[in-house]
Amino acid sequence: MEKSICSRGVIVTEGDGVENTVCQNKGCAKLDVHNWFNDVPTPPITTDIVEIQFKNTRKAFYRNVNNLPLVDGDIVAVEASPGHDIGTVTLIGWL
Numbered sequence: 001m002e003k004s005i006c007s008r009g010v011i012v013t014e015g016d017g018v019e020n021t022v023c024q025n026k027g028c029a030k031l032d033v034h035n036w037f038n039d040v041p042t043p044p045i046t047t048d049i050v051e052i053q054f055k056n057t058r059k060a061f062y063r064n065v066n067n068l069p070l071v072d073g074d075i076v077a078v079e080a081s082p083g084h085d086i087g088t089v090t091l092i093g094w095l
């Protein structure tokens with residue numbers, strides 16, 4: 001059975017226990033992201049750097065120190081001063 005969820009410009013389809021995320025609004029957002037290294041083989045050294053997009057046209061890079069299995073479109077909470085901030089994962093790994 002396939003279930004489809006569409007929110008925040010992202011379509012998430014679930015089928016056979018696998019979740020696929022597809023961004024619906026590519027190119028029309030002012031903070032559009034394109035992963036130019038998507039088709040390039042991953043280097044032997046992996047990196048834990050993640051780009052997070054927040055509201056009001058702000059982006060920042062963070063380290064995934066807990067080795068969470070993040071994918072593009074995931075909503076995450078990061079530490080901020082004071083408190084925390086909520087954003088969306090836009091790029092993961094070798095940027």
